[in-house]
Amino acid sequence: MKDGTSLAQELEQFKSGLLPEITTMEQAVEAGAMLKSCQAYENKFKEVTKPMADSIKKSQDEFKKLFAPIKQNIEETKKQIKSVLETYINDRAYEVAMENSQRVQEITDKKSDMYHEALILDQKGCALEADKLRQSADLMCPSVNVESLTIPCIAQTPIFDIEIIQPDEVPDQYKQVVINEKTIKDFVKNTKGEIQIPGVLIKKRITVKSR
Numbered sequence: 001m002k003d004g005t006s007l008a009q010e011l012e013q014f015k016s017g018l019l020p021e022i023t024t025m026e027q028a029v030e031a032g033a034m035l036k037s038c039q040a041y042e043n044k045f046k047e048v049t050k051p052m053a054d055s056i057k058k059s060q061d062e063f064k065k066l067f068a069p070i071k072q073n074i075e076e077t078k079k080q081i082k083s084v085l086e087t088y089i090n091d092r093a094y095e096v097a098m099e100n101s102q103r104v105q106e107i108t109d110k111k112s113d114m115y116h117e118a119l120i121l122d123q124k125g126c127a128l129e130a131d132k133l134r135q136s137a138d139l140m141c142p143s144v145n146v147e148s149l150t151i152p153c154i155a156q157t158p159i160f161d162i163e164i165i166q167p168d169e170v171p172d173q174y175k176q177v178v179i180n181e182k183t184i185k186d187f188v189k190n191t192k193g194e195i196q197i198p199g200v201l202i203k204k205r206i207t208v209k210s211r
Contacts, residue, residue: 010041085154101165108169111137 022028114137121130164170184200193202 085151089151089156107140111140114140 018034022031114133118130118133118137121127121133184197187195187197188202193204196202
């Protein structure tokens with residue numbers, strides 16, 4: 001480890017000469033040279049540590065070869081158990097979701113009928129009865145089942161997926177035009193930022209490496 005110790009000391013001395021910030025072109029050139037020196041330190045580090053790394057890798061390979069079949073067997077068993085558990089739990093969750101969806105649809109249909117009846121009452125001049133009917137409809141809210149299966153020794157993490165089954169009935173607050181930023185970034189990259197896009201601020205950011 002003598003080479004490693006001396007390398008660490010040499011690197012610490014090198015770091016003490018780093019600039020806290022760059023304000024001139026001369027300092028930028030100096031920083032570029034120092035970055036190149038860092039590459040030399042990295043190469044020297046690999047040279048010093050390679051024998052130990054090779055020895056460690058050999059031991060790890062032997063360990064993996066010995067215990068890999070056991071580990072694989074355990075992972076496959078866990079995967080099989082998780083699969084049948086998740087299938088059972090998700091099947092029940094789907095049944096509950098369909099029940100809830102049906103309840104919501106029934107209430108939605110009922111409210112629609114009540115609003116229609118209120119409109120008819122308005123046309124007949126029965127404004128008071130129509131308002132009461134609308135208020136009753138507004139207060140209607142479907143009760144949904146939030147049941148979750150509790151199974152000992154099992155930690156459940158819910159992941160929610162959605163499926164738009166009746167787009168016209170989705171509230172406007174959930175409808176919006178989504179800007180495709182990936183498409184914009186691809187266009188800016190392909191045109192090297194030389195063509196401006198209305199409503200978009202193009203910011204150029206540079207990364208550096210030694211060469």
